[in-house]
Amino acid sequence: MxxxxxxxxxxxxxxxxxxxxKFYKLLLLVTIALFSALLISPxxxxxxxxxxxxxxxxxxxVLSSGDGSYYLGEEVTFxxxxxxxxxxxxxxxxxxxxxxxxxxxxxxxxxxTDPTSPDNTHAAVKTDDTWEYKWNTSGALLDAATYTIYxxxxxxxxxxxxxxxxxxxxxxLEKPFVTATVSSSTILKGDDLYIRGTATGDxxxxxxxxxxxxxxWNGAAVPMQYSGMVTETVNDDNSFExxxxxxxxxxxxxxxxxxxxQHPMYNGQFDVITDAEEQWVIVKDRxxxxxxxxxxxxxxxxxxxxxxxxxIDGINSPYVDDTYYKLSFIVxxxxxxxxxxxxxxxxxxxxxxxxxxxxxxxxxVIALTxxxxxxxxxKTDDFSNxxxxxxxxxxxxxxxxxxxIDTSDFSENNYKVQAESIEFNVSATANFSIINSSIxxxxxxxxxxxxxxxxIGAAIVSASASPDKSEYEIKEPVCIKANAELESSGDQTFxxxxxxxxxxxxxxxxxxxxxxxxxxxxxxxTKGKNLIISGxxxxxxxxxxxxKIEYLLEGNIPEINEISNQTxxxxxxxxxxxxxxxxxxxxxxxxxxxxxxxxxxKYEKIIxxxxxxxxxxxxxxxxxxxxxxxxxxxxxxxxxGHSALMYNGSNGGWDAVKAxxxxxxxxxxxxxxxxxxxxxxxxxxxxxxLQTPPSKHLxxxxxxxxxxxxxxxxxxxxxxxxxxxxxxxxxxxAEEQNFEDTIISGGSGNYADSRSMLPGKGYxxxxxxxxxxxxxxxxxxxx
Numbered sequence: 001m002x003x004x005x006x007x008x009x010x011x012x013x014x015x016x017x018x019x020x021x022k023f024y025k026l027l028l029l030v031t032i033a034l035f036s037a038l039l040i041s042p043x044x045x046x047x048x049x050x051x052x053x054x055x056x057x058x059x060x061x062v063l064s065s066g067d068g069s070y071y072l073g074e075e076v077t078f079x080x081x082x083x084x085x086x087x088x089x090x091x092x093x094x095x096x097x098x099x100x101x102x103x104x105x106x107x108x109x110x111x112x113t114d115p116t117s118p119d120n121t122h123a124a125v126k127t128d129d130t131w132e133y134k135w136n137t138s139g140a141l142l143d144a145a146t147y148t149i150y151x152x153x154x155x156x157x158x159x160x161x162x163x164x165x166x167x168x169x170x171x172x173l174e175k176p177f178v179t180a181t182v183s184s185s186t187i188l189k190g191d192d193l194y195i196r197g198t199a200t201g202d203x204x205x206x207x208x209x210x211x212x213x214x215x216x217w218n219g220a221a222v223p224m225q226y227s228g229m230v231t232e233t234v235n236d237d238n239s240f241e242x243x244x245x246x247x248x249x250x251x252x253x254x255x256x257x258x259x260x261x262q263h264p265m266y267n268g269q270f271d272v273i274t275d276a277e278e279q280w281v282i283v284k285d286r287x288x289x290x291x292x293x294x295x296x297x298x299x300x301x302x303x304x305x306x307x308x309x310x311x312i313d314g315i316n317s318p319y320v321d322d323t324y325y326k327l328s329f330i331v332x333x334x335x336x337x338x339x340x341x342x343x344x345x346x347x348x349x350x351x352x353x354x355x356x357x358x359x360x361x362x363x364x365v366i367a368l369t370x371x372x373x374x375x376x377x378x379k380t381d382d383f384s385n386x387x388x389x390x391x392x393x394x395x396x397x398x399x400x401x402x403x404x405i406d407t408s409d410f411s412e413n414n415y416k417v418q419a420e421s422i423e424f425n426v427s428a429t430a431n432f433s434i435i436n437s438s439i440x441x442x443x444x445x446x447x448x449x450x451x452x453x454x455x456i457g458a459a460i461v462s463a464s465a466s467p468d469k470s471e472y473e474i475k476e477p478v479c480i481k482a483n484a485e486l487e488s489s490g491d492q493t494f495x496x497x498x499x500x501x502x503x504x505x506x507x508x509x510x511x512x513x514x515x516x517x518x519x520x521x522x523x524x525x526t527k528g529k530n531l532i533i534s535g536x537x538x539x540x541x542x543x544x545x546x547x548k549i550e551y552l553l554e555g556n557i558p559e560i561n562e563i564s565n566q567t568x569x570x571x572x573x574x575x576x577x578x579x580x581x582x583x584x585x586x587x588x589x590x591x592x593x594x595x596x597x598x599x600x601x602k603y604e605k606i607i608x609x610x611x612x613x614x615x616x617x618x619x620x621x622x623x624x625x626x627x628x629x630x631x632x633x634x635x636x637x638x639x640x641g642h643s644a645l646m647y648n649g650s651n652g653g654w655d656a657v658k659a660x661x662x663x664x665x666x667x668x669x670x671x672x673x674x675x676x677x678x679x680x681x682x683x684x685x686x687x688x689x690l691q692t693p694p695s696k697h698l699x700x701x702x703x704x705x706x707x708x709x710x711x712x713x714x715x716x717x718x719x720x721x722x723x724x725x726x727x728x729x730x731x732x733x734a735e736e737q738n739f740e741d742t743i744i745s746g747g748s749g750n751y752a753d754s755r756s757m758l759p760g761k762g763y764x765x766x767x768x769x770x771x772x773x774x775x776x777x778x779x780x781x782x783x
Contacts, residue, residue, distance in 0.1 A: 058084020060167045062151035069172040072137050072144065072266050073201030076171065079132040082125045084153040084165045090121045090133060093158060094147035100157035101150060104133075107140055111157045120155055137173065138204065138268035144175040176201025178263035178325045181522040186330045188357060188424075190250040193329060195242040197522060199234045199263050205270055206231045208262035209242045212307040213331070214253040218244065219274065219281070220297045227281045227297055229262075229274045252331045258308035258536065259327035262315060271320040272311065283311060285320060305536065309496075316541055325517065326537050332357050334424040336364065336401075338417060341432040346410050352417055353402035355395060358424060362392045366403045367418045370411075396508065397528040410434045463588045465568055471591045472557045472566075478506065480553040480569045480588065485546075486538060493547045494538035497576040502531040505567045505749060506555030516548045532574075557592055560750060565589045606681040606760045608637065608673040614732035614762035616668045616706020619777045620694060622684040630669075631659030633681055640674030649703035665775050666696035668704040668762025694775040698722060698767050705729075705765045708775035712756040715743045722771035729757070730764040 065077040082088045091101035091111035098110040104121040112120055123133040149171060154164040180197030187193050199207045208229045211218040221227045232240045264270045275282045280298025294310045295301045302310055308326070315322050338354040352366065368386040392399045401419070412434050420427035463482035472478065484500065486493045494500070502511070511531045514521040517540065531551075538547055553569055560566070572585035606615050621628035630644060634657075644657035646669045657669055673679055694708065707718065719726050729743040744751040757763065 058082070058153060058165055060084060060088070060151050060153055060165045062149065062167045062169045064149070064169050064171050068170065069174065070137065071174050071176045071200040071202070072140070072142060073176050073203060073268060074137055075202065076135045076137060077132065078135065078149060078151070078169070079130065080151060080167065081129050082131055082151075082153060083129050086125050087153075088123045088125055088131045088133075089152045089155050090123070091150050091152075091157065092147055093150070095143055095145045097142075097147075100159050104135055104149070105139075107142055111155075113155050113157060113160060115155050117155070122155075138201075138266065141266070142173055144173055146170060146172050174200075175518075176203070176263060176265055176323070177518065177520040178207060178261055178323060179517070179520050179522045180259070180261045180325050180327055181524050182259070182327050182329045184329065185524075185526065186332055186357065187249060188332055188334050188359075189252060189254070190246045191359075192246050193244040193249060195244070195259060195261070195327065197240055197261060197325065198238050198520075199240055199261075200238050201263070201265065202238075203234055203264045204268045205264045206233045207240055207264075208232075208270060210260040210262065210308070210311060211244065211257055212260075212302075212304050212311075213257035214255050214304060216252060216257070216303075217297050217301075217307065218248075224278060224281065224298055225276045227274070227276045229270070249331065254331050254333045256304070256328055256330050258305055259329070260308055260311055260315075261325045261327070262311075263323045263325075265321045265323055267321060271322050272314045283314065285314060285317065308536075326539075328534060328536055334358055334421065334426045336419050336421060336426055336428045338419055338428050338430040341417065341430055343433045343435050344407055346407050346412065346434050348407050349404065350407070351402050351404050352430075353400065354419055354428065355398040355400055356392055356421075357398055358392050358421055358426075360392050360394050360399055362421060362423065363389050364392060364401050365389050365420045365422065367420070368405070368415060369418075370413045370415050395527075407434060463569060463586070465588065465590065469590070471593060473593055474557050474559045475507075476557040478555060478557060478568065480504070480506075480551070480555075482551040482553070482569055482571070482588070484549040484551070484571060486548070491542055493540045493542045493545055494535050496535040496539040498535045499574045500533045500535075500538060500549065501572050501574050502533075502551060502553075503567070503570045503572075504529055504553060504555060505558055506553070507558045509553060509555035512552040512554075514550045516550065518546055519548075521550075558750075560592055563591065563593055564752065564754065566592045566749075602760075604683050604685070606683065608671065608675075608679040608681060609734040609737075610673055610676055610678075611734065611737045612642075612732070613671050613673060613734045614668060614704075615671065615760055616708075616762045617663055617665055617683060618706075618708060618710045618759040619775075620665055620686045620691065621663060622686045627684045628662055628664075628686075629659065630657045630661040630663055633663060633683075634671060635659070637671065637679060637681075638674040639672045642672035644669055644671040646670075647702070647704040649699040649701065650697075652701070665694040665708045665777070666706050666773065668706040670762070695772055697772050698725075698765060698770060700767050700770050703765045703767060705763050705773070707757045707759055707761050707763065709777040710759050712758050713776060714754050715757050716745075716753040718757045718776065719745075719765070719773065721773045722767065725767050725769045725771045726765055727768055728764075728766040731757070731761055 060082050061080040062078055063080055065079075070076050078090065080088075090104045092104050092107050093101045097107050101111040103109045103111055103119050106119065109119060114120075121133070123131045125131045147170070149169050150158065150161075150166055151168070152161070152164050152166040156164050176199070178197060178199045180195055183194035183196070184191070195209060197207075208231050209218065210229070219228055219230050230242070232242045234240045262270060262272065269286065271286045272283065273286050274296065275284055280295045280301065282293045283296045284293035294307070296307055301307070312324060312326070314320065315324050334357060336354060336356045336358070338352065341352060344350055352368075356362075356364070358364070366386070366388050370385070386405070388403055390401050390403050392401050394400075414431060414433050417430045417432070418427055419429075463480065466479045466481070482502075509527065509529060511526050511528075512523055513531065514523050515533065515537060533549065540547060551569070558566060566589060568588045568590055570585045570587045573581045575581070606617075608615075626632040634644065646655045646657055646661075646667065647653075648655055657671070663669070696705070698705070715729050716723070719729070723745075727745050731740040731743075732738075733740050741750045743753055743755050745753050747753055
């Protein structure tokens with residue numbers, strides 16, 4: 001609208017006119033304009049000047065800072081423009097709030113239309129028509145939801161919006177959360193430990209870090225009155241970090257420690273706190289009316305998991321709005337272990353190795369002495385005692401160390417190995433012997449025990465492999481993704497005494513996993529075949545928490561000796577006795593094809609490799625012309641001066657193979673080939689059908705056994721005649737000049753008795769009682 005006003009010339013200024021327009025109501029301005037036009041005479045116009053004034057309707061705008069999504073407890077800035085009035089009023093609408101809007105600073109209170117009400121939220125409009133208001137949501141009793149903020153020119157509620165200028169903006173308020181992780185799940189005494197995490201909602205009090213263990217609470221101090229809860233400031237990016245220094249951890253007892261990270265939530269203050277007195281420190285609720293307190297330090301204090309659970313009970317109180325996140329770690333004494341060392345022959349090259357929990361790069365001194373060595377004596381033989389320093393390197397389950405040994409100067413004797421860390425004052429010893437026997441006899445390996453099953457409380461909802469296919473080859477890289485959603489166990493999401501075990505048969509496995517509490521969690525990384533999450537970390541009240549574990553596993557398909565199904569990932573719930581739940585584990589398995597060595601037998605010939613060969617004839621040989629004698633078969637073999645040998649299980653001795661020795665099925669012999677090329681030994685089988693199938697008596701203890709068929713069969717089927725008496729079978733890889741993995745009766749994985757025994761090969765068989773085995777084949781016919 002535009003009209004003409006008569007304004008006295010010496011009184012007028014543009015600034016005063018602009019300011020005046022904000023106070024005139026439209027109707028009043030029109031009235032003044034009309035009366036001015038009618039009543040002012042032409043004479044008066046000469047004394048007064050004229051100006052054209054345009055009066056526009058006022059407008060309101062409102063914006064919120066950031067992306068419009070905030071955690072309860074954070075500060076939200078509203079801003080905008082107001083060209084209608086000098087004050088800007090704000091109110092809020094949303095779930096469980098007054099129908100016509102609530103006061104922004106107290107959303108449960110209905111907004112007032114009284115301009116003089118002290119409850120109304122308003123902001124002054126600046127001279128440039130802009131305004132700004134900062135809203136701290138920490139004191140607002142609001143649910144996590146979407147809300148609408150109204151900015152109005154006058155104090156009205158939602159039902160009176162037609163009487164004023166206004167604008168709106170929508171915001172999303174989310175529930176604050178806290179997540180955390182430890183820098184290492186296992187530390188040595190004297191190591192630093194970091195607890196790092198995320199706490200949203202801008203908690204002004206930060207977060208509280210509680211650590212409980214045997215005779216330990218991280219808030220303890222001397223004198224007692226200085227003890228108290230430990231807090232850490234939350235940074236602007238919602239991160240926090242707490243350091244448990246080496247000076248503290250070096251005095252900790254070995255064992256498990258329990259961590260609770262406490263978040264003050266909506267009201268911005270901790271509702272479960274400490275109260276230090278002369279004789280003890282008490283944990284209680286801030287108002288001292290809801291929660292049964294407990295002694296955290298001093299006379300009668302709770303320790304370890306008892307203290308942790310008591311604290312969590314308090315935070316879970318319905319009158320406390322705080323939340324928490326649980327962690328644990330283990331403090332270990334330093335240790336060094338030496339892997340089992342088998343006996344060797346003089347001249348062997350082998351490796352002494354072991355594991356340790358010492359850090360990568362730590363030096364370990366390896367000392368090797370023989371049984372004759374005395375410090376005061378001078379050595380008279382060729383052996384020089386070995387002392388060497390090696391460094392710890394990263395391993396799979398634990399860190400590792402190793403030292404290569406050349407026994408060329410060793411004599412037949414007993415030897416002692418000592419591995420020692422001078423820095424950590426820890427050592428380990430082991431013994432082995434240099435023996436003169438031509439062929440070593442393997443040491444029995446214990447048979448694995450299968451666990452008893454019980455009920456399960458966790459379920460895998462999905463698991464997949466990438467690349468995902470039905471068959472894999474050894475050493476092939478693979479990535480597994482799996483999710484486990486916990487079913488509630490009564491009032492809790494998971495029973496605290498139980499654990500969730502993930503496992504794999506992949507080589508070089510690396511686990512990335514996140515324990516998500518209501519959708520939030522921190523990624524953790526570990527290595528090893530097994531990943532065990534304690535029930536302590538998974539137990540939360542089931543009525544208001546959803547727990548999900550996300551796994552990402554990377555590794556390589558394992559090296560195996562035969563086609564078999566391998567477990568890419570498995571998941572089981574383990575009870576307090578170490579048993580698997582009765583409904584069984586979840587298993588993601590795939591078929592794996594091995595990279596088999598060249599066969600020892602092919603097309604009626606035995607193939608000798610360079611070095612030692614452990615061989616047998618798959619069927620009875622033709623006796624005519626001496627075709628079944630060692631001289632006829634092996635007369636052209638360059639043995640490099642080594643005798644061919646057969647082991648006698650009845651007396652534990654070795655018999656030299658002579659030229660006239662009959663080579664029979666089920667017998668196995670050791671023969672050395674000095675040729676750098678493979679050498680073929682052609683066989684002529686006996687075609688006479690009128691013969692008794694071969695059999696062989698096996699003594700208790702170690703025996704050698706030849707495989708009696710031209711077709712492979714499982715070890716279980718091959719030894720069916722002595723199925724209750726054999727425990728272990730060991731073959732020889734002539735190509736690699738190493739013993740193969742032991743086959744165990746009733747074993748699994750690489751030790752499974754489903755592994756094949758192969759034509760042309762010899763095997764060691766351990767019998768716990770004597771027995772007789774019959775051949776699988778007879779002359780030219782296979783059974």
